[in-house]
Amino acid sequence: MQDGIFALIRLDLIFEIISGIIALVVTFYATKAYNLTGQKKLSDLSTGFLVLSAGMFGRVIGTWYFIIRYGIEGPSSELILSIVTIAYGASRIMAYLLFVVATRPARHRESLNNENMTGVSLLLAATILVDPNLEVIAILVLVLVVIQAIINYFSTRSRFALYVLLGFSLILLSHMLVAQTLVNPGLFLLSQISQLLGYLSLLVMLIKAGRVE
Amino acid sequence: MSRKRAYRSKMRILADMMRAIQSEGEDGAGPTKILYAANLSHDRLTQYLEELVEKKLIKEAELGSDNRIYFLTEKGREFLKEFVRMERFSEAFGIEI
Numbered sequence: 001m002q003d004g005i006f007a008l009i010r011l012d013l014i015f016e017i018i019s020g021i022i023a024l025v026v027t028f029y030a031t032k033a034y035n036l037t038g039q040k041k042l043s044d045l046s047t048g049f050l051v052l053s054a055g056m057f058g059r060v061i062g063t064w065y066f067i068i069r070y071g072i073e074g075p076s077s078e079l080i081l082s083i084v085t086i087a088y089g090a091s092r093i094m095a096y097l098l099f100v101v102a103t104r105p106a107r108h109r110e111s112l113n114n115e116n117m118t119g120v121s122l123l124l125a126a127t128i129l130v131d132p133n134l135e136v137i138a139i140l141v142l143v144l145v146v147i148q149a150i151i152n153y154f155s156t157r158s159r160f161a162l163y164v165l166l167g168f169s170l171i172l173l174s175h176m177l178v179a180q181t182l183v184n185p186g187l188f189l190l191s192q193i194s195q196l197l198g199y200l201s202l203l204v205m206l207i208k209a210g211r212v213e
Numbered sequence: 214m215s216r217k218r219a220y221r222s223k224m225r226i227l228a229d230m231m232r233a234i235q236s237e238g239e240d241g242a243g244p245t246k247i248l249y250a251a252n253l254s255h256d257r258l259t260q261y262l263e264e265l266v267e268k269k270l271i272k273e274a275e276l277g278s279d280n281r282i283y284f285l286t287e288k289g290r291e292f293l294k295e296f297v298r299m300e301r302f303s304e305a306f307g308i309e310i
Contacts, residue, residue, distance in 0.1 A: 029299075029302055030302070032299065033299040033302055033303055033310070036224065036295065036296065036299050037222060037224045037225075037299060037303070037310040038222070038224070039222070039303065039308060039309075039310045041308045042303060042308055042310075045306055045308065102306065102308065103306050103307045103308065104307075105307060106308075106309050148307060149306075149307070151307070152306070152307030155307075156304060156307075158301075158304055158305065160301050160302070160304065160305035161304065161305050161306075161307065163305065164305045164306055205302075205305055206302070209298055209301035209302050209305060210298050212294045212297050212298055
């Protein structure tokens with residue numbers, strides 16, 4: 001039984017590492033685009049993916065160190081694991097909030113960006129203070145990101161925007177599946193697969209967008 | 214349904230000018246062609262052309278006393294490719310550049 005749980009955790013961590021690497025690649029691209037164009041929203045996008053990948057790698061290191069090394073029944077592993085889980089959940093919410101800001105449809109000149117920063121900072125601070133059910137908050141924020149991705153796809157009809165929409169939708173699905181894990185633990189691995197597919201969709205977008213004839 | 218572009222960044226204007234030059238291929242493009250393609254005023258055009266030449270993204274050739282033509286350099290071609298990549302990436306997330 002213990003071996004089965006460890007195998008599941010290992011598989012989960014492998015998926016998480018791949019997703020984290022893809023998030024880092026997106027960070028790299030967004031930073032490059034920001035350096036070239038000076039568009040502030042690209043900087044927000046880059047920070048969002050960086051926070052996301054940091055959270056993922058933090059979770060991988062935390063889980064590996066305390067569970068794989070010391071076992072589920074190991075010394076104070078329950079407390080450490082809950083800290084890792086909360087930190088991971090908060091980092092994801094912060095990242096999704098940054099995505100909401102970055103992918104918000106533009107109305108006029110980008111000088112507008114500064115006026116919302118106070119509100120964003122408060123929202124970011126609030127995510128650290130919020131403890132109960134981070135997964136539900138992540139779902140609510142991610143729903144906004146997906147709605148903006150839908151609006152963007154229908155206004156541009158670009159296949160690149162479609163990959164982003166698919167990616168964010170699969171990540172949202174993964175959060176919804178995680179929220180159901182208490183009822184059906186079998187959904188946990190499915191949620192990790194859904195998350196991985198979401199990041200792979202973003203990777204496909206990067207590869208296709210990088211091909212210039 | 215296409216998104217209305219209310220504001221063009223300087224980088225996009227430079228890229229539009231370089232695209233206009235690239236579309237003329239080996240023959241190069243004259244100032245009037247670039248002016249219309251990039252939708253610029255004459256003053257802005259002169260200012261940006263000087264900047265592009267200074268950055269070695271385009272090169273200038275004089276055909277006559279008051280007749281100039283512009284060509285894309287290798288560096289300009291590479292820049293334009295990179296710009297297209299970043300443009301696709303940004304627009305995939307709904308970010309206008």
